[in-house]
Amino acid sequence: MINSARQQRLIDEAKALLKQGKVRWIIGFEAGSLKFTTTPLITADAGDTSRLVINSFIVNNLSNFLPELEGRIGIVAKGCDSRSIVSLIQDSKVRREDVVILAVPCSGLIDLAKVEQLIGKDRDEIDAISRKDDKVIVTLAGAKREFSISEALYDNCLACELPTPQEYDILLGEPILPSNEPAAGQKKLDELKKMSPEARWQFWKKELERCIRCYACRNACPACYCQRCFVEETEPQWLLPIPHWQDNLMFQITMDIHVAGRCTDCGECQRACPVNIPLRSLTKEMYDIVADLFHFKAGMDKEALPLMTHYEQEEAEDLIG
Template sequence: MTKELENKLREEVRNLLEKGKVDRVIGYGAGSLRFAATPLIISDKADVDRLIINPFIHNNLSVFLPDVSGKVAIVAKECDARSIISLVQNKQIPRENVYIIGVPCSGIIDLGKVEKLTGLDRDEIDDISWQGDKVTIASAGGAKEFTAQEVLADSCLGCDAGGFREFDLVIGEMKPVAADKELIRKRIKDMEAMSPAERWEFWKNEFSRCIRCYACRQICPVCFCDRCFVEETEPQWISPLPRWQDNLIFQAVRMMHVAGRCTDCGECERACPVNIPLGILTGKMEDIVEELFEYRAGMDKDAPPLMAAYQPEEAEDLIR
């Protein structure tokens, strides 16, 4: 199944490069670790066979788009494609320079979860494949079956893909992810049920682990400022030292800056080396934006950015 998709993708990409429709292609290549996929940017058709599709293509490749010149084709899952449109809405890239190749996605398999469930190292696993709604993991000790909910990445469990119409080309057939939205909504609901003091304590605790590597910012497609407020020195908004206070302010302000651009793709949480559950924040931010302004980032390329538009009457109940 994935082999078929892979061949189809390679064929299409070869075609695009040969006809000169695009100058570069952003896709996934094989990573150095077993099963891992890594971003791959190619411009030569000799490299086309390095492109892969498998259930581990987690990166949101749209983060590279503003830096890659010329006409660019990009391999995108539906969640990533929303980030691309968010970039178009915010005038970071012209729509006509991007050729979006949609790939069907059954959700990304979290290798960490697989390793935990099977007790095996990734090198000891022979094959991981989808069989309908189940995931089969084959190793020397025989094959084991797991449900999608057990092995899918957290951000995929909350998948609300569907209804996106901006693909220029779709490889194969799109189908819904066997997500478990309740499971992932529960994190936000639990947080809402706490008192303000408890919530503050929770985040204080989480952000005391932050080492301020800024991986969340670097991997975020919609964190595109040339100069980030954290690096400003006159005035200095926060200290560069990783104190929890400054870590928390950094993340809170970052979230508020990307409000209306963030598509809750889950990359910041995945990139976090100390596992701060940033998805609880991005998920809530998306909810707030939708509730207050009926706005969903990256769905309509012609809609103005959230912060560049207004309605005469809105949110007045929050104002004195």
């Protein structure tokens, strides 16, 4: 009910922005063609705005589309997306005055892969999935099953530090405070850290063996905006386009280093991966390293200088002999 009111407000605001010529584009979500999906709606037509939705499946980080559109843009942003927008502004990829942020306070998105695991069935057989407070309710063949959010939300949502965007023009709905499940969002990383270094390396080797080098992780990532990616360089050729695990892993490591200080833990890389490589267990560790060493969190403070353009006199000295 609250959701539908909020959705209607979004539709009204977006329509008004386009009609009054305040923006040239609206980027939001509309219903997807498959069960429990949404899809980005990128439109200049006020008539299309009636298709905008807000629900528990608005997964994409839409800020990814900002640098490729010309003119002023109205964009629907969850907390993590808003951080990415701030980060893009800091990197001069986007100008603040060119975006109208339609902020959606977000209590976390439902991870379909987790739900499928929990019930042991494909999403195709599920009748309905809904969210009620700290429960996720799955209806299967008429019967309802309840799961806690720590079981059914995306890991990065459980660890979310900014459910309500700080930087916005229009706020849709009441602000939401961070959930208290960060430990659940950190579980996979903790398990990895308990393993021996050799076992960890073997783990990543095995995971990256099935990488098909589709670059969905890179292309879904708003922080990865290079015009020309290092993997495409031929002089020097840093790595071959042949998807051997060694180069796949090297690609991932480099990508994580490149987006350090820009990664907002939106989880898009992992979600985009068609072969289930647990990429967030890489990006989140880099996120934590950056937070730990340099007290820096991407897109949280719009006055902060970008991580790699700045330094403190005294930091990380213990790592250097």
